[in-house]
Amino acid sequence: MTPNKELQEQRMRGYFKDATREILKGEGLKALSVRSVAERAGYSFATMYNYFRDLNELIFLCVNDFMEECETLVNEAGTEMEPGRDRLKVRVKAYISYFTQYPGIFELFFVEKMNDIGSKHPTARTIYEFSDRLFGEDVAALTGKLPDTEKINRDILGNLRHSVTGMLLFYNNRLQPGDYREFIAIALRQTELCLAPAYA
Amino acid sequence: MTPNKELQEQRMRGYFKDATREILKGEGLKALSVRSVAERAGYSFATMYNYFRDLNELIFLCVNDFMEECETLVNEAGTEMEPGRDRLKVRVKAYISYFTQYPGIFELFFVEKMNDIGSKHPTARTIYEFSDRLFGEDVAALTGKLPDTEKINRDILGNLRHSVTGMLLFYNNRLQPGDYREFIAIALRQTELCLAPAYA
DNA sequence: TTAAAATAATAAACAATGTTAATTATTTTT
């Protein structure tokens, strides 16, 4: 019987990745350490270095998983609705809800200071374009009949990306505004404002 | 001769504060440590604890200085212009320029994860309202003649606050977009979009 | 099947960090 090294290694990596995901979703980046991950995975902290270059590599691998999870959640919001203004708001709300429920994941996506290598990583661009992918269809539904659609789309999606990220940053990291309901209300209002170029 | 304890203590605190400011402006938060501050101040790291509760207190004290510095810079931009759209853009540009020149200060203002006490600190609110103070006059000049001025002002200033912060976050922390000129161009374009409610 | 080789897991160690407690140096007061 020849042992399946590939499978074994895959499993080991899985244990560490799962542990990392759980900690990030639960206690957040602050609680993440080589030792905390290893303990949850059931191995010594030194074992991690046999499967990953360092803690950062492990963190990077989680981003894709989280992105999928978030996308699924957003896609489950407003399924019965027509693409457009109202559905966009429902989807933005789901997006925001994900990142307020898991502030550690928000931190990981948008806040964590990476080294220069990390920022040049393709992941950085994928994150940058993440909201475009999620909200593109609804925006396109609003601008489809207009001339100069592409430019307007870029404007709107850009504004959405920046202002939603900004709001989440203030809410998650600075507790501004202090109340969640108020935060959501402002967020939806701002979402509407971002659509202005579609009605010009 | 009775020694002026007050003055002496004030000076000591000044040495540490200056050292902290210099490091934050130069190498950024990552390079800031009790030891690096103390070395630059010319004292042992333990001495810091005789004048400040901890490193966080020292950091907080710098925020106000930086805010003043930034405000001065912004106020020096477009002094000969009329309040309004064009001056706003010049001022936003100065604001952005400050926080890209000193990414460590941006981190300190908007990114650094504070403990709950820190986020409930009055400073958190001051930071939140900082851009409103800087850009309020120009926005008011645009909306002054409209009905429902206050509401529109809030909308515009909110959108400005969030989208400028979001853009800076992407640029400073994720190198998106990769080129500074492109970044500025997008930022100014987005600034204009934020003003849409004034022209409705 | 058992000895040798390869591999995997871990423990030990190091450097850097924030912080506190103990100690030394300095200044002030009596």
Add this chain to the structure above:
DNA sequence: AAAAATAATTAACATTGTTTATTATTTTAA
């Protein structure tokens, strides 16, 4: 000038990421 108070520093501890040695295990070869 000695005693008391204060200031500054050193020593120490706990926690972090990471690397280097050791130990345990598994695979291979005789």
